[in-house]
Amino acid sequence: MTILKDVVNYILNLGGPVFVPLIMLILGLVAGLKFKKSIVAALTLGVAFSGMTLVVNYMMDAISPAAKAMSKLFHLSLNAIDAGWTGVAAITWSYKSAFLFFPLLLAINFVMLTFNWTKTLNVDMWNVWNKIFTYVVVLYFTHNAFFGFLVAGFQIIFELKAGDMWHRHIEDLTGMPGVTVPHFITLFAVILQPLNKLLDFIPIMNKPFDADALQKRIGVWGDNTVMGALIGVLLGFGAGYSISGSLNLAIKAATAMTLFPMISKLFMTALQPIADAMSGFMQKHFKGREVYIGLDWPILAGRNELWVTVIILVPIMLVFAMILPHNTVLPFAGIINLSFVNAALLLTGANLLRMITLGIITTPIFLYGATYFAPVITNLAKTTGTVKVHAGQQLSWSTFEGPDFRLFFAQAFNGKWWAIALALLWTLGFIWLYRDQNRIKLPSQRYGILKPATAAAAPAASDTNDTADDVDLNDLSGLDFSDAKASNESKKSASPKSNVADDVDLNDLGGLDFSHTSHEKRGDKRE
Structure with a gap:
């Protein structure tokens, strides 16, 4: 046990930017990648993480003050101190x-x-610390170490399956092939899924609202750098900063928003x-x-929708902390x-409007989760x-990870009937989410395509291709083209030197009955 503990501590002391590239170096060499390319890729990955x-x-140092x-x-003035994820992780590792x-996960x-x-x-x-903390939570409520290991094992399984379902979405959003994010924080999508489905019934929510689409709509104000500066200066004024202080915060936010996509490209290169x-x-x-390499969430950090959302939610969280009854954090x-x-x-799929809406709706869940688990x-x-x-104070984490999963499963193993029901419901929700995410369109295909106003009348190339894909010769089965043929032949005899293109006349199709044409195939292609 002492040897295992020493090995684990040694690995932890290396840190993610060293340990993960070492693992990727080994995987590259085993897979037959040349030594030089493996070294360069591993070092580039370490640079990207760092x-x-x-x-x-x-960004966090700029926003937190x-x-x-x-x-x-x-x-x-609340009595539970927010240690954040870094504070809770440090405590958990101890x-x-x-x-x-580590051996449980492996x-x-x-x-x-x-x-x-x-x-x-x-x-x-x-992020093994997430599993350790789940064990601690279950042990606190049940006083049973076996139950703690069991729920931590369930969490590992759910995370790995989540990695399977997120892979294609991550590649579409980031351009990074062969990787995924089997992280506990992505499991909150189980709670978000039904809410997101309800947003489908609101027309504006079905418009493209990612950073690129936003820039097309509002021009320079949708640019990453400008958007970061604008949010930064508004946050500064909201915090009571002076003009110079607000402008400094604006530059810091703009700097981060500009650098995130640049660093994201290093992940792709590696x-x-x-x-x-x-x-x-x-x-x-x-x-x-197929095998997908499971990495930490920063590979998603190049999407500026992520940062715009969390910055906008800062004042909203503070308002909720002030007005929610029984909140202590x-x-x-x-x-x-x-x-x-x-x-x-x-x-x-990086829809900014949906992300902000879901964030506003679910913020109370995190504050009450932080209060409950303090x-x-x-x-x-x-x-x-x-x-x-x-004395008289508590330690907590205002954006407590997975309050739903940990509450339901910890109390379920504590024998609470309501928690057993909710844990089963949560599991069914995950199955629904898993199936839905494996068949839903990719983020780049999910919402309508924004077209420049000047080119609105011109069909896009992709639209033409889609139309061509819908054509089926079987759709013309049973139609009578005899009149069209006769008409066309008479035209050919009248002008034998005409081009083939000139021979085509839409009037040739007059009187034809298309009622038997099948539209089912076209309908099948839409989701």
């Missing part, structure tokens, strides 16, 4: 049994890959050769099998709601001795 971490921290200033303006969850992943129950190979070892090598390896040795370190936005990005986090902090909590 760069994304730098910019994410830069503004959020704190805004909370003072709202006169918020738990005495943390090292046991064993479940190996078994599921062996029996073809998943296509996801999860190399995101850092992952493309490894993905190609893995694909060739699988086709050679395991025909018909003051949002601060965790106010950037990454626990919501990644699931929303993937589920809606005693668990406080107890964990006291048990590990990593953080000193003063």
